[in-house]
Amino acid sequence: MNRLFKEEALIFLQERKLNELADVIIKKRSRIKNLLRLLYSTDAILRWRAIEAVGVVVDKLADNDYEAARNIIRSLFWSINDESGGIGWSAPECIGEIIYRRPVDFKEFASIIISFTDEEMLLPGVLWAAGRIAQADPELVREFVPELVGYIDNPNPVVRGYILRFLYIIGEKAPLDYNSCLLDDFNMVPVYENGFLKETSVAELARLHIQR
Template sequence: MELPRGNKGSLIASRRRILERLLSERSAQTDSELDRFTPMQVINSLFSFLYHVDTSIKRKAVSMMGATVAELAEDDMESGRNVIRRLMWNLNDESGSIGWGSPEAMGEIMARHEKLAMEYGHILASYTLPEGNYLENEIIQRGLLWALLRVYRTRPELFRRLNPLLLPYLESCDPAVRGLAAELLGEIREEKAYHSLSGLLEDGAEFENEMEGTTRTVKQAAQEALAKIGNQ
């Protein structure tokens, strides 16, 4: 039965209030009040938190999005695909949206659900390719690099088949892009990056990995990456 418009609006506002309270809390507890909403309703409300100015809230929203979509896809794979497609659309120029938080959400979903990762991992990698769906916005690139790192840590074999183009990010004007690229290249032990990483050993610019809540210099990220590559 179709709900009156006022009731629909109240339910949406209620979901948002519950999520805002839950995401603002320091604990990782769940809220039983969310049980009265379907996974898709929760996901729809989570979208607006993917670009929240408070990075701790954004981190929790990305994590909850990944967990909820993975759970949804176990019962309804097509609905899981539709969420990925919506995130992809947000990154499309034609959408009129910048797509804040979309790469991070895609990476988290793929880290948590193998079938979605197998189907859409190549799309995530294509955002690094000039001949693909290259993302030019440097803030979005930060999220993309974290998403690729998240996928690598959970699905290294899939990541290597995806073969994203990472070396050019070490030359970015944005310290966070350089630093996150260094972290990722070190994690995957990319020997071809050794020379370029060595060129960052005097780079004292600070950057934040907002999805992990850490701050350090590009130089430190490069040093750690070189140590990992050298010790393999």
């Protein structure tokens, strides 16, 4: 990564100046590759802000070069395809963020990203994407509720938490009658909202359904 741009990008992400970062990248589009590398960062807050930034970049780019914006989405799908030679960490979250920002323009990608639920390593990201898309247009993912609710007893607490969050966002009640143990599940789940990464428990996410 170009050292000067790397330092600039890190500052923008740390300060959450995503529009400014997007403007810099769009002026020299080859820099999008540098931003995409940050999706692999071990710094969780930096990685989540990079995910958010990719959404902003694609949103802005689509205003002037719709096909270039779609190509970025295709490259993200390519990164999670076996043919790419590796797993695209954070790609599902990125795709969800992009669709959230442009639900009308990119709605056809919603069903495609949901189809990756059979990839265990990608499942948390796919469920996060489903929730993010639901925040913009619940109808894009509503048909998948019967399929996704089956992951509510998954051994991964993050998966359990994200399916509870997805169901809450979309306005569907979690089947707690058959999964009451979730109300006493204090495993922690990372949740990124409004630029901040917090930890909540599966139990707290389950209780939202009771409080509704």
